[in-house]
Amino acid sequence: MGLFEGKKGLIFGVANKYSIAWGIAQALAAEGAELGFSYAGPALERRVRPLAESLNARYIEPCDVTRDEDIERAFAKAQEVYGTIDFLVHAIAFAKREELDGRFVDTSRDGFHLAMDVSVYSLVALTRAAEPLMPNGGSILTLTYYGSEKVMPHYNVMGVAKAALEASVRYLAADLGPKGIRVNAISAGPIKTLSASGVAGFRRMLHHFSKVAPLRRNVTQEDIGKTALWLLSDWANAVTGEVIYVDAGYNILGLTVPLEELS
Numbered sequence: 111m112g113l114f115e116g117k118k119g120l121i122f123g124v125a126n127k128y129s130i131a132w133g134i135a136q137a138l139a140a141e142g143a144e145l146g147f148s149y150a151g152p153a154l155e156r157r158v159r160p161l162a163e164s165l166n167a168r169y170i171e172p173c174d175v176t177r178d179e180d181i182e183r184a185f186a187k188a189q190e191v192y193g194t195i196d197f198l199v200h201a202i203a204f205a206k207r208e209e210l211d212g213r214f215v216d217t218s219r220d221g222f223h224l225a226m227d228v229s230v231y232s233l234v235a236l237t238r239a240a241e242p243l244m245p246n247g248g249s250i251l252t253l254t255y256y257g258s259e260k261v262m263p264h265y266n267v268m269g270v271a272k273a274a275l276e277a278s279v280r281y282l283a284a285d286l287g288p289k290g291i292r293v294n295a296i297s298a299g300p301i302k303t304l305s306a307s308g309v310a311g312f313r314r315m316l317h318h319f320s321k322v323a324p325l326r327r328n329v330t331q332e333d334i335g336k337t338a339l340w341l342l343s344d345w346a347n348a349v350t351g352e353v354i355y356v357d358a359g360y361n362i363l364g365l366t367v368p369l370e371e372l373s
């Protein structure tokens with residue numbers, strides 16, 4: 111019997127088969143979870159629907175997280191289909207390409223608002239909407255990146271958004287802890303996805319990462335999926351408000367130069 115047999119949850123953030131959210135969905139489905147999928151808008155339906163249908167999803171709904179009415183409708187529909195849910199995955203972020211190309215100091219007011227709205231406020235809004243569907247407690251998971259803590263080239267406003275996202279995880283965890291709802295984040299090492307392709311020099315960054323990370327490799331969708339399983343399951347039932355690194359150990363390094371270059 112799978113770890114998630116009899117458990118139901120929603121996945122927000124699948125764009126295609128390379129999405130981290132899809133890796134998490136596959137891991138959950140393999141353990142018997144019943145999954146519903148929400149995607150950003152009509153342009154993505156073509157890619158998301160077949161993936162969701164391959165896991166027999168009964169819930170496949172659009173939701174642009176910048177629109178309150180979309181969120182309201184998406185959760186009303188989830189309540190209609192499932193009644194209650196056990197977990198929610200938030201794997202959503204966005205910044206305008208021009209905000210990632212130049213200097214952080216040149217971030218526009220609009221670009222700052224948009225990145226914070228889509229990448230941070232959406233977690234707050236989705237968590238609030240999910241709360242009534244989790245009367246017996248639950249687990250909420252979001253995705254962050256080390257650029258929240260240290261300066262990463264071309265991450266700019268997204269680094270600031272991820273710092274706010276991680277702080278939001280702690281405040282949400284404190285608010286919802288008394289109801290048995292846990293809120294955590296996975297800080298993933300770089301993975302080539304649609305969003306990542308907006309970060310200039312990403313391919314070279316992946317290469318560098320695999321040369322210096324303690325495990326000497328890049329991380330995969332499966333790696334993230336396995337830790338997501340743990341955080342979303344009862345195995346982590348006393349873990350909340352945390353940021354867990356799934357980054358082959360990169361974040362522990364003080365000097366990110368391959369050892370060979372020093373000898």
Ligand code: NAD
Pocket residue numbers: 122123124125126128129130131149150154173174175176200201202203204228253254255256297298299300301302303304305306
């Ligand atoms: P992805 O492009 O596959 O997923 C990003 C998702 O955000 C897409 O499904 C997109 O449709 C959704 N989205 C954007 N704007 C939206 C909106 N207005 N409404 C609803 N959905 C919207 O890329 P990914 O790398 O799988 O990203 C998932 C999460 O993982 C993001 O939070 C990202 O920052 C984080 N992350 C990614 C990496 C990486 O290297 N890929 C590393 C660490 C953290």
